């Protein structure tokens with residue numbers, strides 16, 4: 001059985017695309033046939049983070065409008081034959097999205113993939129609603145910050161009310177909390193919401209905590225999802241998250257302030 | 270660091286706790302609004318129109334609330350009527 005997973009947040013810039021890219025790459029590296037779809041029509045970004053921007057010929061909207069076949073539009077990852085990308089279009093034709101057409105594409109993908117990861121745009125408009133409509137599970141990406149938590153709460157309301165599962169009265173979407181850009185130093189200082197606070201407020205299961213890390217920016221600069229950077233803390237945290245998603249019992253890491261050794265303090269991490 | 274800096278730093282240190290408190294309140298409110306049925310805003314508007322035919326009350330004096338207690342939903346309509354004298358004058 002294939003699974004559709006939406007990566008969503010309400011608030012912009014919290015790390016949805018970063019998370020979609022690493023999550024999809026991680027699932028594929030574990031041997032699952034995976035496709036990641038960019039739902040951010042008009043603001044194509046996933047292709048850059050995945051490093052396939054120069055290979056985009058057709059896009060999601062072309063497939064929806066039946067101007068191209070899925071086979072023509074899907075881009076195979078250069079490092080992993082289990083991984084495919086369906087890029088967003090750069091035309092701002094939001095009306096291209098309608099439930100039937102998106103549903104047709106999702107169903108076709110379900111026949112060929114184990115996991116379909118949907119990178120949602122920010123907001124609670126059409127694009128975001130389309131990205132979550134067919135979801136079986138959701139990664140709710142949240143920063144330890146007041147407006148991000150509130151927006152995640154709004155999105156949880158949408159998942160529970162506006163998805164196909166909600167409308168059909170099926171079993172609800174399984175929701176997972178991903179806290180990104182977590183900074184233990186600032187939490188300890190009392191200026192950033194702690195993990196327990198966020199969990200208590202949102203009331204859903206935590207699947208991963210991704211620390212704030214320079215490696216993320218470096219990774220997107222080079223078009224290699226940060227999960228491939230095995231040295232970095234955020235890469236390792238994404239790897240753990242994928243393992244938990246696949247049902248493994250992996251303890252959370254990087255939650256406490258890093259005690260830097262003498263040499264590290266002098267020469268940097 | 271002067272003694273004043275010391276005092277100024279304290280509230281900043283607790284700001285995450287303030288954020289949490291505020292989120293609790295605003296999210297509880299939003300759950301009531303968002304989870305309300307779609308007809309609630311329209312019902313509110315039409316009720317206001319009917320009431321306005323008979324008494325002069327402002328928008329803030331009418332409160333429509335839907336609350337859920339277990340399986341039971343209670344629609345609460347609360348109208349603060351103006352003082353007798355004012356009503357008489359208005360008529």
Ligand SMILES: Nc1ncnc2c1ncn2[C@@H]1O[C@H](COP(=O)(O)OP(=O)(O)OP(=O)(O)O)[C@@H](O)[C@H]1O
Pocket residue numbers: 009011012013014015016017018019040120121122180181182210211212213214216217220234
């Ligand atoms: N763990 C992290 N540490 C440091 N920087 C991060 C981290 N996660 C994301 N970022 C940075 O935050 C910015 C926004 O990330 P990203 O594009 O993934 O967010 P988004 O939610 O997809 O944004 P949008 O709502 O615009 O689609 C990027 O510059 C990214 O490099």
Ligand SMILES: [Mg+2]
Pocket residue numbers: 016017018040045119120121
């Ligand atoms: Mg994005």
